[in-house]
Amino acid sequence: MKKKCPLILISNDDGIAAKGLRVLIDILRPLGDLVVMAPDSQRSGSSCSLTVTVPIHYRLVHREEGLTIYECSGTPTECIKLARYTVTDRLPDLVVGGINHGDNSATNVHYSGTMGVVIEGCINGIPSIAYSLCSHDPDANFEVLCSYIRKITSMILKSGLPPLVCLNVNFPDIKEFNGVRVCEQAKGIWTKEWESCQRGVDANYFWLSGSFTDKEPDNEKSDHWALEHGYVAITPTTVDVTAYGFIDELSQKCKQIDF
Amino acid sequence: MKKKCPLILISNDDGIAAKGLRVLIDILRPLGDLVVMAPDSQRSGSSCSLTVTVPIHYRLVHREEGLTIYECSGTPTECIKLARYTVTDRLPDLVVGGINHGDNSATNVHYSGTMGVVIEGCINGIPSIAYSLCSHDPDANFEVLCSYIRKITSMILKSGLPPLVCLNVNFPDIKEFNGVRVCEQAKGIWTKEWESCQRGVDANYFWLSGSFTDKEPDNEKSDHWALEHGYVAITPTTVDVTAYGFIDELSQKCKQIDF
Numbered sequence: 001m002k003k004k005c006p007l008i009l010i011s012n013d014d015g016i017a018a019k020g021l022r023v024l025i026d027i028l029r030p031l032g033d034l035v036v037m038a039p040d041s042q043r044s045g046s047s048c049s050l051t052v053t054v055p056i057h058y059r060l061v062h063r064e065e066g067l068t069i070y071e072c073s074g075t076p077t078e079c080i081k082l083a084r085y086t087v088t089d090r091l092p093d094l095v096v097g098g099i100n101h102g103d104n105s106a107t108n109v110h111y112s113g114t115m116g117v118v119i120e121g122c123i124n125g126i127p128s129i130a131y132s133l134c135s136h137d138p139d140a141n142f143e144v145l146c147s148y149i150r151k152i153t154s155m156i157l158k159s160g161l162p163p164l165v166c167l168n169v170n171f172p173d174i175k176e177f178n179g180v181r182v183c184e185q186a187k188g189i190w191t192k193e194w195e196s197c198q199r200g201v202d203a204n205y206f207w208l209s210g211s212f213t214d215k216e217p218d219n220e221k222s223d224h225w226a227l228e229h230g231y232v233a234i235t236p237t238t239v240d241v242t243a244y245g246f247i248d249e250l251s252q253k254c255k256q257i258d259f
Numbered sequence: 260m261k262k263k264c265p266l267i268l269i270s271n272d273d274g275i276a277a278k279g280l281r282v283l284i285d286i287l288r289p290l291g292d293l294v295v296m297a298p299d300s301q302r303s304g305s306s307c308s309l310t311v312t313v314p315i316h317y318r319l320v321h322r323e324e325g326l327t328i329y330e331c332s333g334t335p336t337e338c339i340k341l342a343r344y345t346v347t348d349r350l351p352d353l354v355v356g357g358i359n360h361g362d363n364s365a366t367n368v369h370y371s372g373t374m375g376v377v378i379e380g381c382i383n384g385i386p387s388i389a390y391s392l393c394s395h396d397p398d399a400n401f402e403v404l405c406s407y408i409r410k411i412t413s414m415i416l417k418s419g420l421p422p423l424v425c426l427n428v429n430f431p432d433i434k435e436f437n438g439v440r441v442c443e444q445a446k447g448i449w450t451k452e453w454e455s456c457q458r459g460v461d462a463n464y465f466w467l468s469g470s471f472t473d474k475e476p477d478n479e480k481s482d483h484w485a486l487e488h489g490y491v492a493i494t495p496t497t498v499d500v501t502a503y504g505f506i507d508e509l510s511q512k513c514k515q516i517d518f
Contacts, residue, residue: 047336048370109500111309
């Protein structure tokens with residue numbers, strides 16, 4: 001009986017104390033046995049980074065029927081790697097990252113530790129979903145997200161995902177959504193990325209900051225457009241980053257070089 | 260006259276003292292004005308990670324005609340962001356990452372800080388190339404790579420790259436190459452990823468380790484196959500990670516849900 005209950009592995013990048021993680025646990029409790037392995041501190045912007053110079057430690061912080069919670073000194077990606085190696089007794093049926101406090105749509109997909117969680121699950125053949133709310137408020141109100149997250153998660157638990165594809169789900173910070181759109185990653189760049197943080201006479205200190213500039217603000221297919229217009233944005237995301245469309249042209253160019 | 264010389268922005272993830280960086284500088288000197296902004300310490304496995312809890316600092320360490328070198332307390336990705344904001348007087352013509360001490364082909368593309376350099380350049384519209392040698396030896400012999408790197412770099416300086424596409428170039432650790440292959444990212448996973456590192460009675464300490472298992476070892480198109488068979492592997496890599504092929508199916512599935 002126990003074995004038939006879906007095993008859902010959860011992590012995030014805001015750390016074990018984040019409200020978004022607690023809310024996600026509450027939402028997913030009815031859907032399966034939950035194993036949480038979350039970073040012991042804030043790890044926003046971790047991307048898929050790994051720790052190479054120090055060992056990683058984990059410890060149990062809570063256990064009850066259907067829910068086990070661990071904290072880990074590693075990155076979000078390592079939380080998934082280490083949980084699979086140490087504490088899950090079988091391959092999880094699902095990996096879920098979040099709920100992130102902040103927007104992971106568009107170019108942010110590359111920097112996101114929440115996506116680091118999900119990309120790691122996906123590489124290892126586990127259907128994986130990242131959930132993010134476009135608000136950095138540590139006490140953000142996640143209530144309106146709950147039924148959406150439960151329904152999307154149930155759908156993926158039931159039907160799975162294609163190989164090498166995971167989901168990046170972002171919610172606008174509003175009280176009622178206009179609907180759900182399946183999107184493509186918006187193309188854009190970050191600008192005004194640094195704020196001076198002078199220390200004494202040394203002006204070479206900076207805080208990372210910035211704002212996102214959508215290069216195609218009228219592209220109704222993009223996740224940034226969807227969020228700007230009040231929709232939940234689901235961006236299917238591949239971990240196969242080969243630029244297939246350029247292989248032939250580049251091959252021709254390389255043939256002309258006398259290496 | 261000065262303005263017409265290509266501006267090449269260089270970084271890495273092995274840090275400012277790495278031999279691979281010194282070799283790369285020597286190789287690229289004849290091709291343009293070089294600005295180097297490298298991490299002040301080892302940053303392997305940084306992916307596209309960002310620093311969010313402390314300010315970032317940079318300082319000049321060397322300047323001569325055509326070559327300026329800075330070190331930076333940030334991640335490889337931040338080295339590119341900060342160099343563009345602080346020390347380059349125009350958009351670089353090229354971003355180059357490396358030469359990495361270690362294999363960045365296949366699944367490694369997601370964890371690599373060298374690719375963090377190059378993805379950041381690419382997102383910002385700059386043709387960008389990562390070079391890696393499949394050897395972790397700090398004193399690796401890069402001699403056989405030199406003419407390949409100079410020729411590939413010259414080609415890209417001349418012809419550019421399509422929008423949102425960068426190059427991930429990996430060299431096998433052998434004395435003579437069988438040729439150059441334009442590849443796709445090998446599909447595979449890391450296994451045996453953790454080594455116990457018990458501390459007193461606490462067995463929950465681990466070193467990240469592991470080995471790569473190619474799931475399609477006979478796929479002659481893959482970068483891992485190329486490297487295993489003595490070829491230089493050039494994998495064109497996209498920063499648009501949308502799984503376009505799944506959008507329609509997922510849209511249909513979402514329409515069946517009563518959100």
